[in-house]
Amino acid sequence: MLNENTIAIIKSTVPVLEVHGTAITKRFYQLLFASHPELMNVFNHANQRQGKQQTALANTVYAAALYIDKLETILPAVKQIAHKHRSLGITADQYPIVGQNLLQAIKEVLGDAATDEILNAWAEAYGVIANVFISVEAEMYKEAEEQQGGWAGYRAFRIERKVQESHVITSFYLVPEDGGAIAAFEPGQYVSVKMSIPDQKNTHIRQYSLSDAPGKPYYRISVKREDSQPGKDAGVVSVYLHEQVKEGDVLWLSAPAGDFTLDLKETRPVVLISGGVGLTPMVSMLNTLVDTNSDRPITFIHAAQNGQLHALKQQVEEKIGQAAQAKAYWCYAQPTEQDAGTYHKEGYVDLPWLQEVIPSKDAVYYFCGPTPFMAHINRQLLEWGVPAADIHYEFFGPKGSLDEAEKEPVA
Known part of the structure; x- marks a missing residue:
């Protein structure tokens, strides 16, 4: 436990972190990859280039400082990040490395303002926060390995079927190469796919939602092809999966993870809303509800x-x-002439239409899609008076902010 003096020092840095948090985390990743380039095999390079990972970490550090005396407040966020860490294979011995480089980044960015007293307080606080993550993740690793059909690390899965679902989305039906059982999962969860791509220096790891119900002899992921550009990391994996990977090839998967899951104990009506490839976890939820003969509307x-x-x-x-x-x-x-009679609304999802097609506001809502789309849906539901506790959504990649996304166009 931290003493009152350390807590007070950490809290005094909250305004500084609000201003300089992203600069600190940007410098942190530069230091981390320079001293431990092997970690480039773990992190999503595209998220690094786009600044998403730096922003997500800055928000986490800020929240940790703000609630340093009440860390239970951020436990849901800890569990969400811990799911990602377990899926990626982050280990306890990597936390001291992170701590060392984070403190160095704080020192470099803040300069003389980062006194020895502040750095010592943050070193102590980081140790407490790291132990929380390590403890939570240890339980997740144990559960993933010891559950029926579970495994540790990455396991080889053979592509049994590859099906083009649209002009940009392809499904992959994956069965274990060893012929063994596969772990159950909760609808809404994802798997990490680790790939070594020719002419790429580092390994790439991507998370993909499982797009079918649990209980099948396969896992299914449905991958959107993202536009790739020379020298850029975005789209490298999806393009390779679409163009080069074929039926019979092997992909390496971690056990299912994630906290964006359908509450199967809930009995109220459920509303599933998706945009683009965000339908993948929604389809898993739908299939589960129907396959289990749920009587929920x-x-x-x-x-x-x-x-x-x-x-x-x-x-x-x-x-x-x-x-x-x-x-x-x-x-x-933007429907085409061929779409005539095949859709229900032209344009964007808006509140009047939601009120028209949803039988009752008293429901549980799940949605997923591009971040501006989710921000739009979230605002519509809140304006309708849907309680925040009944609203659930999933970010593809590092957790972002729906408030910030409101500034971006929906389409």
Whole structure:
């Protein structure tokens, strides 16, 4: 436990972290990769280049300082990050390395303002925070390995089927190369895929939501092809999966992880809203509800540019048809002539339309998609008076801010 003096010092740095947090974390990653280049095999290079990882870490450090005397307040955020760490294979012996470079970054960015007293307080506080993460992650590693069909690290899965779902999304049906059982998962969770790509210096790891219900003899991921550019990391993995990987090839997967999950104990109506490839965890949730004969009313809403970019449409419609209490609605921003009669709304999802197609506001809401889309949906639901406790969403990649995303265009 931290003493009162250390807590007071840490709290005194909160205003500084609010201003300089991202500069500190940017410098931190520079120092980290310079001293331990092997860690470039763990982190998503595209998120680094785009600044997403630096911003996410800055927000975490800020929250830790703000609630240093009440760390239980940030436990949900700790668990969310811990799921990512367990999925990536972050180990306890890497935490001292992180601490050393984080303190060095604080010292360099703040200069004379980073007194010995402040640095010593942060060193002590970091030790406490790191131990929280290590403890939570140790339990997750144990559960992932010891559950039926579970495993440690990465396991080889063979691509049994590769199916093009739209012009930009392809599904991969994955079965264990060793022929053994596979771990169950909660609808909404993801797996990490580790890939060594020719002509790429480092290993790449990406998380992909599982897009079918648990209990099948396979895992399914549905991957959107992202545009790649020479010298850029964004799209490297998805393009390789789409263009080079074929049926019979092997992918290396970590056990399922993630805290964005469908509450199967809930009995109220459920509303699933997605944009673009954000439908993947939503389809997993829908399939689970129908396959388990849930009597909960289900409203499934998906937004896409047009029918050519609308993946898994037929599968969702077939699944909806198996449940009398389920309805699906499509919203196309820019429908083509071929889409005539195949969608329910042109333009963007808005509150009047949501109020029209959702039978009752008293429901549990899950949504996923591009961050500006999620910010828009979140604002619509809050304006309607939906309690924040009934609203659940998932960021693809490092956790961002829906408030900041409000400034970006929805499409």
